[in-house]
Amino acid sequence: MIEITLTDWQILLVKLLIILIVVPVGALVGGYVLHKEMAHMQHRLGPMYAGGWHGWAQTLADGIKFAYKEDIIPASADKRVFSLAPAVIFVPVLLLYLVIPIDQNLIVEDLDVGLFFLLAIGSVGSIGVLMAGWSSANKYALIGALRSAGQLIAYELPIVLSAAAIAMLAGTLSLVGIVEAQDWPYIVWPPGIGLALFLLFLAGAMAEMALPPFDMPVAESELITGPFTEYTGMRFIFGFFFAETAHMIAFAAIGTTLFLGGYKPIVPWEPLEVIPGVLWFFVKTSFMVFLLLWVRFSFPRLREDQLQKFAWKALIPLSLVLILATGAWILYGP
Amino acid sequence: MPEGYFGSYVTIGVFAVVGLVLVFGTLALTRLLRPNVPTRAKTLTYESGIDPIGTGWAQANVRYYVFALLFVIFDVEAVFLFPWATVFEDLGTQAFVEMVIFIGVLALALLYAIKKRVLEWL
Numbered sequence: 001m002i003e004i005t006l007t008d009w010q011i012l013l014v015k016l017l018i019i020l021i022v023v024p025v026g027a028l029v030g031g032y033v034l035h036k037e038m039a040h041m042q043h044r045l046g047p048m049y050a051g052g053w054h055g056w057a058q059t060l061a062d063g064i065k066f067a068y069k070e071d072i073i074p075a076s077a078d079k080r081v082f083s084l085a086p087a088v089i090f091v092p093v094l095l096l097y098l099v100i101p102i103d104q105n106l107i108v109e110d111l112d113v114g115l116f117f118l119l120a121i122g123s124v125g126s127i128g129v130l131m132a133g134w135s136s137a138n139k140y141a142l143i144g145a146l147r148s149a150g151q152l153i154a155y156e157l158p159i160v161l162s163a164a165a166i167a168m169l170a171g172t173l174s175l176v177g178i179v180e181a182q183d184w185p186y187i188v189w190p191p192g193i194g195l196a197l198f199l200l201f202l203a204g205a206m207a208e209m210a211l212p213p214f215d216m217p218v219a220e221s222e223l224i225t226g227p228f229t230e231y232t233g234m235r236f237i238f239g240f241f242f243a244e245t246a247h248m249i250a251f252a253a254i255g256t257t258l259f260l261g262g263y264k265p266i267v268p269w270e271p272l273e274v275i276p277g278v279l280w281f282f283v284k285t286s287f288m289v290f291l292l293l294w295v296r297f298s299f300p301r302l303r304e305d306q307l308q309k310f311a312w313k314a315l316i317p318l319s320l321v322l323i324l325a326t327g328a329w330i331l332y333g334p
Numbered sequence: 335m336p337e338g339y340f341g342s343y344v345t346i347g348v349f350a351v352v353g354l355v356l357v358f359g360t361l362a363l364t365r366l367l368r369p370n371v372p373t374r375a376k377t378l379t380y381e382s383g384i385d386p387i388g389t390g391w392a393q394a395n396v397r398y399y400v401f402a403l404l405f406v407i408f409d410v411e412a413v414f415l416f417p418w419a420t421v422f423e424d425l426g427t428q429a430f431v432e433m434v435i436f437i438g439v440l441a442l443a444l445l446y447a448i449k450k451r452v453l454e455w456l
Contacts, residue, residue, distance in 0.1 A: 012345060016352060067364045075377040076390065091353035098349055109345045116416055117346075137390030138379050150398045153405035160412045167419040229380055234364050238357050305455035308401055312453050316408070317444065320437050323415070327430050330423055 015108045019097055023246055030245040031059040034293060041297040066241075069233035074137065077230065081135035086231070086239030088128030092121045093243050096250040101176045103263045103277035114175035115167055118254060119160055122208065125243070126152045129217065132239060133227030144226025147304050148210065148217035154311035155207030155214070161319035162200040165193070165326040166258050179262035186261040190329045193322060198259045200319055205251045206295060207307065209244065213299035214307060252288035253281075260284045400452045404444070411440055 006014070035058065039046025051057025073079055099114040101107040111117050126148060133145020167173055169190075170181035187194045207214040218226035218240075225231075228240045256262055263277030266284070302310070379386040396402075414436070422429045447453055 012348060015345070016349070019349070020352070020356070068367050070369050070371065070376075071361070071364075072372065072376055074379050075374075076379050087354055087357040090357055091350055094353040094356075095346060095349055098346060108349075109342050111342055111346075134391075136379075139381065139386075139390050139392055142390060142392060142394060146394055146396060150401070153398065153402050157405065157408050157412070160409070161415075164412065164415045164419050167416060168422065171420055171423055173416065173420060224380070233368060234361050238360070305397075308398060308455065309453070312401060312404070312444075313448065317441065320441055320444075324434060324437060327422065327433065331427065331430055 026249050027245040030249050037293045066237045071233045074230050076137045078135035081131050085128050085132035086235045089125045089243045090238045092124040093247045095121050100253045102281045113173045115173045129227050136230040140223045140229045141227050144217045144223045155204040158200045158315040159204035162197040182261045184268045187259045209247050211296045216304045252285045255288045256284040
């Protein structure tokens with residue numbers, strides 16, 4: 001075997017290349033899966049022509065089309081903030097991928113506060129959405145941005161509190177440590193609490209990403225595309241489509257890491273140990289993406305006030321109770 | 335590579351810069367592909383096809399400001415919760431009871447807010 005030694009900066013370069021390939025390709029495949037799952041679940045055909053087999057080239061064609069679109073900035077917009085907003089939305093989503101372990105030793109940077117980093121970086125995108133909505137000087141965009149800010153204060157706490165309970169169970173904030181601390185049967189353990197935390201996290205995550213049934217900020221039937229109404233071409237891709245799909249995959253990966261045992265085999269059985277952790281991680285993340293899309297295509301949109309009511313009168317009290325229940329389970333449980 | 339506690343954040347910083355380069359680099363590159371003919375009709379604010387009335391920075395009622403106030407309180411609580419969460423198992427019952435009291439006080443405040451009907455959509 002050839003021994004290859006790399007300096008730290010060369011390793012960083014390799015990581016950079018991997019992330020810059022995996023994230024866009026993942027977003028493209030995710031976009032295709034999104035179209036197809038929507039088509040099948042809602043009894044529609046969806047794009048079937050491009051590329052021949054089941055319209056596989058449709059997302060690629062969409063991407064190329066957007067590259068050729070004129071970049072229109074409205075005359076009355078705050079131009080500097082308007083051009084910066086897509087980057088403020090997209091970059092945090094990219095940073096989410098850095099701390100997720102896809103195998104025991106395969107992680108870009110194992111921060112000792114990985115979980116906290118995810119939560120902190122994950123909500124930066126909301127500032128970008130607010131920037132996009134306000135700078136557009138468009139009434140639809142303004143309403144969409146305000147709804148999006150309202151969304152932040154409703155969903156943030158269920159996510160943060162359920163993550164805190166996970167940190168209690170693992171006794172660490174490092175994501176590798178959290179995966180290592182999990183044992184079969186993952187989310188159904190501790191009984192009841194694990195599953196409830198998972199559902200809290202799922203509801204919060206879907207609201208953070210503004211996926212239906214929590215897509216009031218971009219509600220296309222009332223607000224065109226909400227904060228992104230004035231965006232065209234590549235700016236629209238980075239701020240909205242790309243960021244949305246990459247965000248969805250990132251959250252599926254985070255859910256896998258926190259609740260489904262990350263890169264560990266689904267059942268602790270000797271022969272399954274030979275399958276590399278990356279593959280397990282991929283299978284579980286795909287399942288999470290499927291789950292997120294399934295919910296997305298099945299429920300009608302809530303109203304903004306219903307979300308606030310749901311969050312403050314159901315999810316947040318529930319998560320406070322769950323934190324105490326988790327603590328009691330760890331100290332006095334079997 | 336720099337060592338120490340902040341050393342691992344160099345990677346994060348590098349990726350943040352690369353992310354920015356990716357976004358603005360792509361925009362600069364597609365400049366070569368895309369047309370650029372801004373006309374007045376094109377750069378007019380979109381308002382369902384009619385000429386926009388007034389400015390887009392219209393007055394809007396932020397109905398959830400009470401929720402936002404509560405949110406800040408609970409988010410600060412989370413800051414205290416995370417350091418506690420990682421060590422409470424070693425500290426045992428005493429630390430747990432302290433957190434029960436802390437969360438209890440906050441839960442009481444939430445209950446009061448609900449009772450006072452401030453968590454209603456105005």
